[in-house]
Structures are given as C-alpha cells and as structure tokens.
Amino acid sequence: MTPKEVAALDGxxxxxxxxxxxxxxxxxxxxxxxxxxxxxxxEGGRKSIEPLAQRIAGADVQSLRQFVGQSPWAVEQIQRRxxxxxxxxxxxxxxxxxxxxxxxxxxxxxVGVARQYCGALGKxxxxxxxxxxxxxxxxxxxxxxxxxxxxxxWLATPARRAEGKIPEAIGYRSKNQLALDLVDQxxxxxxxxxxxxxxxxxxxxxxxxxxxxxxxxxxxxxxxxSTKVWTSDPAQAPVAASKPTGRPRQYPALKDLPEAKTLxxxxxxxxKQAWHNITWRQGTKGPMCSRFAQVKVWAAHGxxxxxxPKRVLEWLLIEWPEGAAAPSxxxxxxxxxxxxxxxxxxxxxxxxxxxxxxxxxxxxxxxxDHYEGRHWLGWHHHVTLVSMAFAFLRTEQARAKKTSAATLxxxxxxxARLQVRLIHLAGQCPWCETRFDDxx
Numbered sequence: 301m302t303p304k305e306v307a308a309l310d311g312x313x314x315x316x317x318x319x320x321x322x323x324x325x326x327x328x329x330x331x332x333x334x335x336x337x338x339x340x341x342x343e344g345g346r347k348s349i350e351p352l353a354q355r356i357a358g359a360d361v362q363s364l365r366q367f368v369g370q371s372p373w374a375v376e377q378i379q380r381r382x383x384x385x386x387x388x389x390x391x392x393x394x395x396x397x398x399x400x401x402x403x404x405x406x407x408x409x410x411v412g413v414a415r416q417y418c419g420a421l422g423k424x425x426x427x428x429x430x431x432x433x434x435x436x437x438x439x440x441x442x443x444x445x446x447x448x449x450x451x452x453x454w455l456a457t458p459a460r461r462a463e464g465k466i467p468e469a470i471g472y473r474s475k476n477q478l479a480l481d482l483v484d485q486x487x488x489x490x491x492x493x494x495x496x497x498x499x500x501x502x503x504x505x506x507x508x509x510x511x512x513x514x515x516x517x518x519x520x521x522x523x524x525x526s527t528k529v530w531t532s533d534p535a536q537a538p539v540a541a542s543k544p545t546g547r548p549r550q551y552p553a554l555k556d557l558p559e560a561k562t563l564x565x566x567x568x569x570x571x572k573q574a575w576h577n578i579t580w581r582q583g584t585k586g587p588m589c590s591r592f593a594q595v596k597v598w599a600a601h602g603x604x605x606x607x608x609p610k611r612v613l614e615w616l617l618i619e620w621p622e623g624a625a626a627p628s629x630x631x632x633x634x635x636x637x638x639x640x641x642x643x644x645x646x647x648x649x650x651x652x653x654x655x656x657x658x659x660x661x662x663x664x665x666x667x668x669d670h671y672e673g674r675h676w677l678g679w680h681h682h683v684t685l686v687s688m689a690f691a692f693l694r695t696e697q698a699r700a701k702k703t704s705a706a707t708l709x710x711x712x713x714x715x716a717r718l719q720v721r722l723i724h725l726a727g728q729c730p731w732c733e734t735r736f737d738d739x740x
Contacts, residue, residue: 309721312699313337316692319385323377332367333685335359340666340689341715342722347667357727368671368685369678378684380489383435383444386691387491389698390437395648396486396517397434397441397655398479398498400449402427403669411464411676414451420669430683431475433482434655435491438581439708441654442691443662445485446683447478448676465675475501476508483515493517495635497652500524503632506601513612513634520617520633520649525564527630529597532558534611560600563630567618570595575620580647590628592646593618599632615640617649661711662690 313334321330339352339359346352349368353359387393402418404427411428418425429449434441452472454460461468473481479502487493496519502508503521512519561569570593579589597616614634620627631649633640662668666689671682690711697714709717 306724320381347670348672369673375680379445386442395651399655400431401659431478518635528560528600530558578646
C-alpha cells in the first residue's frame with residue numbers, strides 16, 4: 301500500500317462529500333461527516349458511534365454524537381444533493397422502488413419503536429419501521445430518501461413527543477402515506493419519473509395506486525390473490541331508470557354490475573393460449589424464466605359497499621410457473637401512454653428484487669440498523685449518512701468497472717477492496733500500530 305493510493309482514495313472521498321455537504325455550513329461538520337463515513341465504510345462489528353470512533357485515530361465520541369444527534373443540519377438538502385448525484389451516476393434507470401424495512405430494538409426509548417410487524421424477524425416484535433424510495437437500474441440501485449414510521453402512540457401525548465424530540469409539524473402518517481410523501485419529495489426535486497414498483501402492502505391499497513395515477517406516475521405493484529376485480533368495464537353497466545321521486549340514479553345497481561372475481565378466479569378462467577414463457581433477466585444460476593399472462597381489469601374496491609371511486613383500466617399480470625398448483629404472484633400495472641409488451645411488463649414488475657439486496661447491504665455492510673440514538677433528528681441524520689456511504693460505494697463500483705472493463709463487482713467486494721486504504725486513511729496501521737504518514 302503506497303501513500304499515493306491512500307491519497308487518491310482520500311481525494312475521491314473529499315470530492316464526493318464536497319458535492320453533498322455544502323449546506324452543512326461549519327467546516328467541522330464537513331470534517332465529522334467524513335469521519336463518520338470512514339467509520340461506516342471500514343470493517344468492524346458495530347457501527348454505532350463509540351466503536352466507530354475507536355477505528356479512526358483522533359475521532360472524538362462526544363463530537364460525533366453532537367454532529368449526528370443534535371447538530372441542526374438539514375436532512376432534506378443533503379438528500380436532494382444525494383438524489384442528484386445518484387441519478388447522474390446510475391444513468392440507465394428502470395424503476396423507482398418503494399419498500400419498508402425494520403430495526404429490532406430491545407428497549408422502548410428509541411423514537412418510533414413499538415410492538416409491530418418486524419420484517420427482519422418475520423413476526424410481531426419491538427422495532428422501528430422506515431419507508432424508503434430507491435432509484436434503480438438493471439445493475440444497481442441506491443436509496444434516495446427515508447421516512448420513519450411513527451405509531452399513533454408516539455404522537456398522542458406531548459410527553460411522548462418530547463421524549464423522541466419529534467417536531468410539532470409531524471402528524472400521523474400511514475406507511476403508504478409516507479411512501480406518497482417520498483414520491484412527492486422526489487417529484488419536487490425533479491427526479492426523472494420512472495415506473496414505481498412496490499410489494500402488496502402498498503399495491504393492495506386502492507388509494508395508493510390512485511395517488512400514483514394522480515401524480516402521473518406509471519406503476520407495477522404486487523397485489524394479493526384475494527383482490528377483487530372486474531374483467532369488463534363497470535362504467536358500461538346499464539343505469540336503471542330513476543324513480544319518479546328522489547335523486548336521479550348515477551351508478552348501476554349492484555345487481556347490474558359485472559361479476560367481481562378474485563385474481564385467482566381470473567387466473568383459473570384464462571385459456572391455455574393466454575400463457576407465455578418469459579425470460580426477464582440473467583440470475584446467478586442462469587436465466588430467470590417463468591410463465592405469465594396479462595389481462596385488462598378494473599379494480600372492484602368498495603363495490604359491495606356501493607362506493608364509487610374513479611375506476612380505471614389496469615393490467616393484471618399473473619405469474620403461474622409451469623407445473624405449479626396455483627399462480628405464485630400477481631401485479632396490477634398502469635404504464636400510461638407507454639407501450640405495454642408482456643416482456644417489458646414482466647421486467648418492470650420483477651425489478652423490485654433489488655430493494656431487498658439494498659437493505660441487506662445497508663445493514664450488513666454499513667450498519668444501517670446499528671444507530672443507538674433515541675431521537676428523531678439523530679435517526680434521520682444517521683440513515684442519510686449511511687445512504688451517502690452507500691452511494692460512495694456505488695461510485696467506487698462504477699470506477700472499478702470503468703478501469704477494468706469488467707462486470708460490476710458486488711458492493712461487499714467493493715468495500716472489501718477499500719479496507720487497507722481506509723485503515724491507513726484512518727491513521728492507524730494494523731500491523732505495526734503506528735500512525736501512517738507519507739514518509740512511512
């Protein structure tokens with residue numbers, strides 16, 4: 301390892317941060333941002349503040365705590381600059397990905413923690429839950445912004461709010477509403493519009509899909525097989541003549557509407573020729589291929605209660621693997637004026653797999669779930685800094701690929717390749733326990 305190689309990494313990290321941290325103001329904030337990112341990028345166990353500081357010569361625990369947990373730098377300004385950088389870096393995009401991830405907690409003091417479904421553990425447990433929006437190409441993806449979900453118990457009393465230092469302007473928002481808030485933020489930043497993909501927790505929600513349509517965003521979102529739809533336009537159902545007295549009838553009576561079917565019922569009724577074998581990408585074990593069909597449908601949300609939301613044509617995409625007893629997955633999609641070939645629809649719907657990889661790497665490689673602070677501002681600072689470290693690794697991946705003309709290395713491989721330089725940059729040689737400098 302040469303001083304030149306260490307200096308080159310230092311220069312790249314400085315330039316990366318300079319583009320993002322102009323809004324931080326004081327120079328010491330830029331310094332501690334760099335220290336924190338170095339600590340996140342370095343190998344080690346916990347990425348909470350004390351063990352992180354121990355890995356970097358001259359790092360001060362109290363100063364890092366103040367920078368992350370209390371310093372009043374604006375999260376949104378950093379995230380906006382990060383979004384601009386990610387959009388420029390990952391320049392052949394496919395989709396926006398929306399999802400949520402959980403952070404198991406032992407105690408009850410961390411802001412937002414409650415007994416709720418914890419995806420990380422697969423059961424109801426004590427945890428925090430956050431919603432995120434990611435920008436994704438066919439090769440790589442990166443989170444752009446985050447929202448911490450606050451159960452109503454955290455907002456019900458002034459004492460609970462004060463405990464988590466939650467701003468007064470923050471009110472209760474469901475996870476699906478938080479997702480739409482992230483979408484609105486990205487649109488306000490002029491992030492280029494892409495199809496939105498999400499799992500059935502979001503796709504099942506008629507209002508969530510309507511919200512995407514109102515914002516002019518295409519989508520392909522997973523839904524449950526029990527979802528009810530019509531396969532013919534309910535607007536074409538006859539409206540019976542009104543009675544001589546009373547208001548004129550605007551909508552068809554329930555008995556005059558087409559039969560509403562479950563998605564499983566729709567799949568079972570399709571003829572054999574409706575199904576097509578589609579390959580959508582190369583996996584680690586070979587081509588990803590399955591059997592799909594697409595059908596025009598109209599969501600029957602609220603029909604039995606005689607609710608009348610605006611109903612529009614959506615495409616139902618069904619995956620039914622050859623030889624399986626039942627379909628494995630369903631999606632509802634609307635791609636606006638874009639052409640909607642089956643292969644393209646499958647590729648978009650199946651693009652969501654990357655978000656789970658992002659969460660795993662954010663946690664295992666960069667300590668996304670290691671933050672031990674208890675307050676609203678500190679949590680948002682931490683996840684923003686982790687996103688910055690993640691984006692820096694994406695720039696290093698792209699640089700390595702450009703230099704070697706090879707396939708994209710994985711993010712763990714990229715981080716591993718930087719370790720010796722990061723150790724020297726941190727000011728400590730692991731073999732001789734002496735400070736590293738250019739004369740060593």
